[in-house]
Structure formats: structure tokens, C-alpha cells
Amino acid sequence: MKLEKEKLDRREKKKNKQSSKDSELNGKHKPSSKMKQSDSRSGVSSAGKYEAGDGDTREDVKVDPDERNDGQQESGSPEINIKEKTRSKSSKERHNHKEKSESTRDSNQEGPRCESEAAVKMKMKKKRVKDDKSPEKHSDKNQPSERKRKKSSSEQKNKQIKKDGDQKKKEDGDDKWKWWEEGKSSDTQKWSSLEHKGPYFPPEYEPLPDNICFYYDGQPVKLNPATEEIATFYAKMLDHEYTGKEVFQNNFFSDWKEEMTEEEQKLIKTLSKCDFSQIHKYFVEKSEERKNMTKEEKQVLKEEASRLMEEYGYCLLDRHREKIGNFKLEPPGLFRGRGEHPKMGKLKKRIQPEDVTINCSQDSKIPEPPAGHRWKRVQHDNTVTWLASWLENIHGRPKYIMLNPSSKLKLALRAGNEKDEESADTVGCCSLRVEHITLHRRLDGQEHVVEFDFLGKDSIRYYNKVPVEKQVFKNLKLFIKHKDPEDDLFDRITTVKLNKTLNESMSGLTAKVFRTFNASTTLQDQLNKLTTEDMTVEEKILSYNRANRAVAILCNHQRAAPKTFEKSMQLLQEKIQKKKEQIEEARKELKEAKKAHRDAPSDKSKKLLEKKEKAVQRLSEQLKKLQLQETDREENKVIALGTSKLNYLDPRISVAWCKKHQVPIEKIYNKTQRDKFAWAIDMTDENFQF
């Protein structure tokens, strides 16, 4: 926490320097140095540079050298672009656009924005080799220098297969691609072929019906569609508390004004005279309607959505069909940052095809831009995983369309490739090398996390992320800095200036290594210990959670008790109480039924008796379930299981346990988790041992 704070402070200072400039410009959006934390954080990325853009005085915007607003050129704000153009080189380089060959090949020319010769030259110097990877590519006159990269045999293989397998793409894709059964590919090259349909553009704005109107100063005003659209963004949010905030209102109004026609600007001078209530009401009613739709209507919508998913939701990655994470472009709206964000309420503009860079393989079917449009550019960079990118206009940061976590390119835990490793390159905690750990300033809500990834005893992979003390973390960082991956982590320490503190820290760390190794085996031990065959599924699940908890406790994965904890606990207890009473009641009835049956046996009385018996039994089972739930929840009050489940523990342990004890995997992993761990679910058998 502190480390981050320090950094924040530094940036904050900088920003404040800048802000004096800002206030000259527009005098109102001066970032406060007393912002709450979330606040200052979100300001961080834009540190000083874009803050100036807050106001309405666009011309004064101090544009980042990297031409963050690059893509806006066709869609407006020419003032910016004049300045930007002169600085556009570096960003282009970074975006690795291979202009010449593209523009002739595809129909996605750069148009008026051909690069200067200087830019091309610069590009030639670039270290990152982007487009030179596919063998077909000759048209490029730039001969970029070779970038270090290890080419694994599997990559080569993939390329080969791709050549002859194009026709079968579709069928192949239908079965889940078991990429984990293939060899490991290189780190720099992320794919050898990538084809997709481009992003899905949100539907165009539909103007309001004539009977719905915006009022200014009590008078109905028909806004032109562009202005009206922005008005609806605000109108929809009318009952959110932040709509009432001054910052929000100011940001909104100045951005809104910019988009108005001259005429509208003349008329609409102050937000306080604007009346959006009718529009608001209209949208409330609309959403009400949507809620009250019949099943059939909802079904139609659902089908529509899945059709969309079919069409845009997948790509072909190395000729396998993979799910895309966010194939829909973010629709326009009003920006809502977290916390007291200084930019809240600003207009998030509609993304045009001209803002979007497409990334796919050279020889693939290039996605079609919407009719009458063209892409900002098309590139073929297989060192990155994204399919499309654009710059959002609030901070000027890039955004990407990427794959779903279930895909090959997203998985943090690699399937065990132990077999592929050269014979027995195993390490113990004393022989840890630099390449075995990664440092995270912040990870999973924890500070100073060390990520371990190495083959331990018996060539079993050890993968874990361990939070350490700040001092330890700092030292480690210092320490790793000038080392090659294959250098010994601990050995080098002595060669570097090593003080006493460091020594102590390291011994502490060593202890932690042991401890965490312990932790990851704990899950398995606990599972073995806690589970017996005669348990019901529910009891087994409780055991699983307990084992998981044991790990979490060991790793110190604490959480604050959920806000609603007491309340929901109470509810649960009431439920249990009720259930008990019901059982009482049912027992009584059962007794009566018994008696009745004894006194006057008949088919009817017998049936009644059976029914009552069943009722008691059912209720008792329900009670037991509830009680298990109660225990589970109570024990879980201050423990965060999700983190370790998702990020810390080898899923194969859990999968093996489920298989062994016939516990449905859904009880342990929800759908997202199942997708993420599909490889483990598939490849692990019940005898897996960590």
C-alpha cells in the first residue's frame, strides 16, 4: 500500500504543477490534491497531460506527443489534429502499422494520412519486428531488424498445418481446442494465424419519438439527433446520485455544449434550465416494458444475442475457434469513473471504424469495415494478442478487443509441461533462480506479491503467489534488476551490496518459500483428510471449502467481512429456525398419521403415513443442508476463497478430488472458472497428485 502511495504522491505533485496551467485555461476543473484515493489513482494515468482537456477549450489542449487522439481525425476536432500530426510519428511506430504494403493490398488505406518518410525510416529502426513473421510476406520494403525470439517447433508445426487445414477450420473449431495438449509456444509470438470479423458496432442512435421532448427554460426544444443523443445519456442517469454532483454536471455540460449546433449553443446556456424529466420518464417506461416482456419475446432477444455471438463472438486463432472476450465496442455514454473522479460526466464518444485498428494475420480474411467506412488501419502483429484497438477519448488510453479467459492466450497457469522440460531441471528453495519468481507491486488486492513458478521436488511444478513484507519485496526487486533469468537468486545476493536487513529479509523469504510450498500441498492433504466416502455431496463440499480455507488461512488471505454478512447470516438462521419448526410440525402430523393408521388401517391412511414420513425426511435433509451452509458461511466470514481458488491453487488438485469423490465439478467451480480451468478439467484424472 505504501509503495503505491508514494508513487501516487509523486505523480500527484506533478499533476498539481500541471494544474496551474489548467486553471488558466478553464479555471474550474483543477484537480484537487486532496482527492480521495480512488480519485487520485484514476487521475494517475492521465497525470497532467490530459487534464487540460477537461474544459471546453479544446484548442489549448496540451496533446501528448503520442497523438492519443489519433483516430478522431475524421470524426471531428480538427484543431487537435493539426498539432498532433506533427507529432504523430512515434505513436505510429508503436502501433506498428505497416502502411505501404497494406494500403495497396487491402482496401483499408491510410488515405490522407500517409506517413512521412521520416516515419518510415524510424520504423525501419524499430526493434520490434511485427509483420515479418509470415513467410508469405515479401511486399514489405522495410527490413526490420531481427528481434530476439525463440521459435519453438510447435509454432512451425502450426504454420504447416494451417496451410493445408484452412478448409476444415469450422469443424475443428466446434470441439473445444485442447491447446494444452500441444507444446509450449514461444513467449513473443502469440499466434501464427488470426482471423476475425472485427468488432461489433453498437446500434446507431434512435431519435426520440416526437411526443417526447427536451425542455429548456420551460419551452420544448427539438434537439438535433447528435445533441439529443447526449441528452439521453444524461436523462437516463437522472436518478443516480452522481448526476447531482457538480463535477459531473460541469463536465457533462461542457462536453455536451461542444457537440451542439451553433444555434443550440446560443439557446442552451445553463444546465439548470435544462429539463430532461420527460426523456427520463420515457426511458424508465421503456425499461419497465422490457422487464415485463413475455417469455417468447425474451426468447427472441436471446436468440438475437446468440446470433450476434456466433457471428462476432469468435475468432480463428491458429485455426481454432476461440471465444472473444469483448467483441462489442463500448457504446457511447457519459464517463463514470470510480470514486470522486475528476472526469466524471464527460462524454465518452461513439467509436467510429476510423478510430479502430484491426490486428489479424496477413493472409486472413480482413474484416470488413461497416459500409461507407474504413478502418484506421490494419496491422498484422503477432507479438500481441489483441484483435482490435482504439483510443478512448476520456484519458486517451488505448483499449483493446481481446480473447476470453478460457482461451489459450489468457491462461495464467500453464498446463504442466513437465514432460517437455529438459531432464530434471528442478530446483529447491535454495536454488531458486531469478527466472522463477515474478514480483507484483499489487496483485489480487494484495501488496507486494512474489509469484513463484518453478519445478520443485520430483519435477512437480510449483506455482504460487505469495504476499511478502514490503521490505522483502523492495529488496527482491532491487536485487533482480540486473540479473539474467538464469542467475541464481540467492547466490547473487551476497555479491551485491548486501546489508544486514537484506539478509534478514532473505531468510524471512526462505522461510516463506517453505511455508508456501507447504500451503499448496495443504489443499491436497486437507482434502484427503477431510473427505470420506460416506459423506453426502453437501458434506463433501463443506470439506472442500474447509480445505480451501485451510490454505487461505495459511497464506493469510483475509478479507473484510462482507457488508451484508450479518444480515444474510441472520436470515439464514431464521430460515433454520423455521425449518426446525416445520419439522416439529411435520413430526406431529406424522405421529397423528401413525396413530390413525394403527387405529384404522387402510390404504388411504397408509399412504398418508408414507407421505408424512417423507415430508419429515425431506425437511430434515433441508435442515441439514442449511446448517451446513451456515457453518460454511460462518467459517468463511473473514476468509477470501476466490483468490486462492482462481489464482493460487493448481486446479488439477480440485479436479482430481471432484472426480475421485463424484462431486460434480460445478459445485466447486462456477462456469467462468470451469472455462478458465477447462484444461485441468480435461487432462486431470482422479489419481492426480500434486
Place this chain on the structure above:
DNA sequence: CCTTCCACTTAGGAAAAAGGGC
């Protein structure tokens, strides 16, 4: 060195869906 940028990951919050009692 320190700072900035890019690409990628993580996570908060809202909406949607599912569960469960009446």
C-alpha cells in the same frame, strides 16, 4: 537512472439470471 507507453490483468459495480419461498 527515471518516466512514459503499451499491452495485458484485475476488479468494482450494475444488470441479468437463478434460486427459493410464498
Place this chain on the structure above:
DNA sequence: GCCCTTTTTCCTAAGTGGAAGG
């Protein structure tokens, strides 16, 4: 079927590591 709660999913803001730039 309706209403309420809980869980899951979706969306996208924001954090971060490493490389590039200065």
C-alpha cells in the same frame, strides 16, 4: 407466477510489468 435474495455474468475502469524513451 410473483417477489425477494443471492449468484453469475457483463462491462469497462483502473492497476501493473516490462520495454522504450529521455
